[in-house]
Amino acid sequence: MAIGRKIWPVQGDPLRRNPSRAAKPRPAEPGFERWMWYFTRISGLLLVLLAMGHMGIMHVLVQLTGQQINFAFVLERWGNPFWRGYDLLLLVLALLHGVNGARIIIGDYVERGGLRSLLVGILLALTFVWLLLGIFVILTFNPDGAPAIGPFS
């Protein structure tokens, strides 16, 4: 196929080059950005297993075995501490991995300054609230079947 440009060999300083060309080169200086670079890759590796397992169960296995996702289904699933821990880990890793990616994307399109700080600030505030909500729902879910809180309980 004759489309595109020549992509190999990689040009430039080997320390600053970006082998995978899908994300960012590893930050040259140690610090927060480098930690997040590693976090993205390590959490990504775990998320391939966790998220694909989750989708495989909830969307493929449930379909193949003719089940339906309802309160009783969740009751049985979260009655098992393993699946509750699985979902908790998936929630935290997926949200942090995704939000860090969104932060990087904002940084690519918005110049350093007030607007970028505002957007990243809104993103982090939303993440904080949603993370607490997600953790709260998983941890306070009552395996005895009695509704935990709310006007319809």
Next chain:
Amino acid sequence: MFRYRISWSQLAWLGHRLSGIGVLVYLFMHIVENATLAFGPGVYDTTQTFFRNLPVRLGEIVLMAALVYHSLNGLRVIVMDFWPATTAWYRPVTYAVIIGTIVAMIPLGLIMITPYAPWNGR
């Protein structure tokens, strides 16, 4: 407009970003949807019935495709970042990621569309 030809490598990069943003937006909605669990079986089961229709199922298939692509391409990124010599196979591996996503989505899509498929008596 058509002078600029986008390369497969740019497409792979763009696909990674778009699928990532899509899955993140879904995750935020998914957390809200699951919060109805706290209101007991009545509210949760009623909410779930709103999601049992064809448009939602098509959205879930798109979600699955986004996750499969993001996973495969992410694995490629990890391998090539930690073992830069593997970038010698950048182009064939990128093609393999795109073709692998399409091939994986054939059985996955067929399984997921089953309840709404014509061969299922609808």
